[in-house]
Amino acid sequence: MTATVPPPGTTRSLRRRLWRLAETVTTPVLPSDYLDLIAPLRAGADLRGRILAVQPETPDAATLLIQPGRSWRGHVPGQYIRLGVDVDGVRQWRAYSVTSAPSRRADRISVTVKAIPDGVVSNHLVRRIRPGTIVQLDQACGDFVLPERAPSRVLFLTAGSGITPVAGMLRSGALAGSDVVLVHSAPTAADVVFGAELRGLAERGAIRLIERHTEVEGLLDVAELDTLVPDHLDRQTWACGPLGLLDAAEAHWAARGHAARLHTERFRPTVITAGDGGTVTFTRSSVTVAATGATPLLDAGENAGVLMPSGCRMGICFGCVLPLRQGAVRDLRNGQLTTALPGDGVRVQTCVSAAAGPCELEI
Numbered sequence: 559m560t561a562t563v564p565p566p567g568t569t570r571s572l573r574r575r576l577w578r579l580a581e582t583v584t585t586p587v588l589p590s591d592y593l594d595l596i597a598p599l600r601a602g603a604d605l606r607g608r609i610l611a612v613q614p615e616t617p618d619a620a621t622l623l624i625q626p627g628r629s630w631r632g633h634v635p636g637q638y639i640r641l642g643v644d645v646d647g648v649r650q651w652r653a654y655s656v657t658s659a660p661s662r663r664a665d666r667i668s669v670t671v672k673a674i675p676d677g678v679v680s681n682h683l684v685r686r687i688r689p690g691t692i693v694q695l696d697q698a699c700g701d702f703v704l705p706e707r708a709p710s711r712v713l714f715l716t717a718g719s720g721i722t723p724v725a726g727m728l729r730s731g732a733l734a735g736s737d738v739v740l741v742h743s744a745p746t747a748a749d750v751v752f753g754a755e756l757r758g759l760a761e762r763g764a765i766r767l768i769e770r771h772t773e774v775e776g777l778l779d780v781a782e783l784d785t786l787v788p789d790h791l792d793r794q795t796w797a798c799g800p801l802g803l804l805d806a807a808e809a810h811w812a813a814r815g816h817a818a819r820l821h822t823e824r825f826r827p828t829v830i831t832a833g834d835g836g837t838v839t840f841t842r843s844s845v846t847v848a849a850t851g852a853t854p855l856l857d858a859g860e861n862a863g864v865l866m867p868s869g870c871r872m873g874i875c876f877g878c879v880l881p882l883r884q885g886a887v888r889d890l891r892n893g894q895l896t897t898a899l900p901g902d903g904v905r906v907q908t909c910v911s912a913a914a915g916p917c918e919l920e921i
């Protein structure tokens with residue numbers, strides 16, 4: 559029997575025609591919408607992930623094991639992903655550092671979340687999300703990473719959930735030949751995220767671990783590093799934790815002329831100057847609210863029920879940018895004033911801008 563070989567391109571064009579036919583039959587819902595329901599992680603779909611497991615780490619932190627979709631491109635240790643999840647019917651996006659070591663593109667990844675008081679997404683992820691849930695993901699990004707050639711001497715200065723990007727670096731094995739010191743603060747020994755694993759690394763001599771239990775010993779004063787880690791200024795240092803710790807570390811390293819050796823990762827922006835406050839009108843939503851000069855426009859909109867686009871919520875991803883139709887807003891990070899008149903085409907990052915008088919946002 560002779561097999562008939564279709565001419566080149568015939569199969570593809572047949573597939574295209576069948577797809578168009580399927581689109582006609584399934585309109586107004588597209589075939590890709592049905593595919594999203596049955597194969598949400600397939601190649602070519604928007605990047606999503608399936609929660610495989612939720613593993614408690616401490617009383618208020620948990621690790622989410624996620625199977626990313628086929629279009630996941632992998633990550634470099636220390637990078638973060640944006641994760642979108644529906645909470646009470648509203649899609650919320652937040653950033654989380656990848657805590658798993660890099661592996662093959664098809665492998666599962668993990669993020670570790672610490673629930674913060676009144677935190678919408680962190681409490682949902684730590685306490686309510688169930689295995690099987692599909693979440694939205696973005697490709698990994700961020701420059702809080704190790705250089706290609708690992709430094710011979712490294713200091714990690716972390717507190718609370720700030721251990722997460724560092725856990726990814728330690729697990730990657732990239733620092734196997736380096737002299738690594740980790741100074742980590744948490745309220746108690748039981749609150750240290752990955753406590754058992756870090757203590758195990760210290761026992762095996764892979765790192766020197768200095769734990770600071772702040773409920774008993776008080777907050778770490780960065781100046782104490784002079785005695786805790788006398789050579790800290792000679793080390794390449796990665797610091798991640800509360801704003802107070804990072805601000806103090808930056809001042810300490812800068813005052814001693816070694817700012818270039820300190821790399822920091824902030825989970826929220828430092829507010830330098832508040833705006834003056836004012837009424838914010840979300841023009842397409844026909845909503846007007848009074849907002850204080852310390853309230854990001856993003857929060858003002860969300861609190862008023864406006865469906866605001868967002869991402870990292872700290873001025874790095876530009877996922878929250880909206881046209882400022884008119885009015886004045888102030889950048890909370892540097893106090894810079896931005897004004898606009900209709901037609902100016904000015905766009906602002908709503909997560910780090912507050913009203914500085916009456917203003918109108920197009921949404």
Ligand SMILES: Cc1cc2nc3c(=O)[nH]c(=O)nc-3n(C[C@H](O)[C@H](O)[C@H](O)COP(=O)(O)OP(=O)(O)OC[C@H]3O[C@@H](n4cnc5c(N)ncnc54)[C@H](O)[C@@H]3O)c2cc1C
Pocket residue numbers: 638652653654655656669670671672673674675676677678679680681700719722723824825826870871872
């Ligand atoms: C690059 C990057 C990486 C991150 N990696 C991690 C991670 O690995 N693990 C992790 O748990 N979190 C991480 N975060 C923080 C995370 O994105 C969320 O900000 C955090 O989970 C709080 O979100 P929420 O919805 O629960 O709080 P929201 O409902 O947004 O805020 C509730 C209240 O808490 C305050 N708040 C917001 N964020 C913080 C914060 N980080 N610390 C203290 N108070 C806050 C708000 O001002 C508000 O008053 C990261 C953030 C960034 C930018």
Ligand code: FES
Pocket residue numbers: 868869870871872873874875876877878879907908909910
């Ligand atoms: S949400 Fe990322 S820049 Fe505003």
